[in-house]
Amino acid sequence: MKKLFWFLDINYEAKKGKPEIWIWGIDDQDDRVLIVDRDFPAYFYLVLKEGQNPQKLIDVVNSRKAAEFPSVVKLEPGQRRYFGKTVDVVKVYCREPDVIAKYGKAVAKIEGVKESLEDDVRYAVRYIIDNNLSPCGWHEVEVEEEKNDLDVQVDKLYIAKSRPKSVEKTGVPKLRILAFSTIAYSPKGAPKADKNPVVLISVRSNAGEERQFVAKNSDDKSVLESFVNYVRDFDPDIITGYGTNRQDWPYLTVRAKKQGVKLLVDRADTEPHMSVYGHVSITGRANVDFFDFSDELQEVKVKTLENVADFLGVMKSEKRTQIEEIEFSTHWEDPKKRPTLLRFSSENSRSVMGIAEEMLDFAMQLSSLVGLPLDHVGTAAVGFRIESFLMREAYKIGELIPKRVERPYIPYVGAVVLAPKPGLHENIAVLDFKAMYPNIMIMYNVSPDTYVPQSDPEPKAGVNIAPEVKHRFRKEPPSFYKEVLSSLITSRDQIRPKLNRLDPKSSEYKVLDARQKAVKVITNAAYGYAGWTGARWYVKPVAEAATAWGRHIILSTVDAAKKTGLEVVYSDTDSIFVNNDAEKINNLSEKARKEIGLEIKPDTIYKRILFTEAKKKYAGLLPDGRLDIVGLEVVRGDWASCAKNVQEKVLEIILKKKAPDEATEYVRQYIAELRRKRIAYKDLIIWKTLAKPVEEYEVKAPHVEAARLLLNEGWELSMGDKVGYVITVGSGKLYEKAKPYFLTSYDKVDVEYYVTNQVVPAASRILTMFNIPEDRLLPSKDMKLLTDFRPKD
């Protein structure tokens, strides 16, 4: 019979020495199904040296089969492409997927064999690639129903009688989604899984059901058991949380072991386990940690659950309960405070569900586009997402997948940035080339498979030669990147008009918009991937040529703009800022289309814009009255809010009223308030990322010393964590005065540091442009305050 199903998860099992692919899905009857494919061969390729006879090599492998390669079941000669060149290969089929890495290595040493390829492609990945499956997409497969004697939690179990095939059907079945959040308790310091219990687990389903499992007498055995029972009972397709891959799951795993509870939350009667890219795998369900998608939200600087939820406008109807981690213990211990902790935890699980509602579509579209299962795609770094996408595309055109190899890093020249004309400018248009690098690669056929090394003769069809660097790329046939990027751009162009016809609140709109975003992310990252030394398809000249053409294009555009009579006040990479003269702009864009072959169009219009001397920093007033602030302290996460708020206000006064004196007065007032400690404590916190383990730092930096204090108190910190600190009074170096904000208090804060090193520099950056020296920003001693309220902390 034919079965239609939506792809949720995939895993590989070895049953009695025979590999099985298990695909977990949901069918069009809303049944949860497991489809088992027992008939998919593992394989890798041998690439032959030029002029070798494939049959000879097949004979050699066969003769050594009994001793060395017992798992080989078939050897098949053929041809593939490798970096655009046709090569002779032998496809080596093996009974067990686990041997291919080992066999590949051994067989590569045989005389006449150049190398082995694709022996580093995992079995389940292989299955997705070869069958062109789309995670989070619909498929059709010929199946036979089988009795469920595998003890898996599904409605139906099927054996695949054909390979699944992706079908056009859109939409997502009615999924059961479970959000959860946990709270652990330790009397002092950060909770440690080996001794401190999980006293509270809050769950929330997408049907709106809310539950809390609360420990009695700080014993978490029943909490764990109830949680496991609830999960099994609710049987979610997606289990989601925030920070669960790094925090909750590992913690729960240790607690469960400690308490002798089996954490059987999956559909196959096994416990959660670590999988590739540092994600926790829960067989048969998708474990999605939205912290892994928080990079997408560049505006959110400190990626806490609260900040992300607030940014997305989740939980807007109510005031949030805020409890610092350090206060969990007192809240748990105090019967009066405990209800607040329970409320806090419940709000957390609701925030997670809210975030899921906002971001799950994107996660699914990305998963479906790049071919990584939903639970993997979040933890995979950008480079691996693209690579996964490219591996699928390569298979379709018979291009072999290069091995991952370590290479030295050699820098190359990137884009041009022109010095801005400092000061205020009125009515400025930003013209930019849309998707410049992808379009360059398409136009000049720039790709790993079309690159012609210096030593190679020029191909018949001719070459495109990059300016400056002189790298050559075959004009024909259409390159790998060209095909891939063109189809991405086309698919996005097809989505956009559809969006205009839909209600932005409809689910159809949300899905399409998410698709469009996923496509954009992948398209834009292709250039960066090309220049990444870790890439399988790394070819430095590809990235180097793209930027060389980019420089050439933007510089000739700047030139043309000037000739047309436009004044260019700034330019960065693919954009030029000019006076908003519609006719001249039209001329220019017409000229660019004809002479360069790329489209340059007005994007943003600024009623007024301010540049300082610095590149990559400016602030503009938009037609609707909003400010667009770029690069300045206001948009940086590593400045205290007090400095950012003041700078923003200064910019607003300058851009809207052109009143530097008023702005100066504002700063003076603010500083007077700050010196009286009337500015909120949280506005003094400076957040910085811990980019490596504390021990590896070569210098004593404030945030590193603050991190050290946290570690001494038993808090856990790892790479990528943000450290929030304040500067306290005292003598010596700055790093000696930096303290984690929740281990000190306002009365110890050195407000003069914030005046001198935060507020004044941030304000001065702008006001210097209007000849206002720093000392004019400092209030006189007897300055009267406009406001007079009691200090708050």
Place this chain on the structure above:
DNA sequence: GCATGAAAAATACCC
């Protein structure tokens, strides 16, 4: 021994 300034380390931004 110490002030001074340049260099290095570190971070976060822009596109």
Place this chain on the structure above:
DNA sequence: ACGGGTATTTTTCATGCG
């Protein structure tokens, strides 16, 4: 664990003074 270009702060180191 996608690129290079850029600004900025703080620490660290080298230098020269007397």
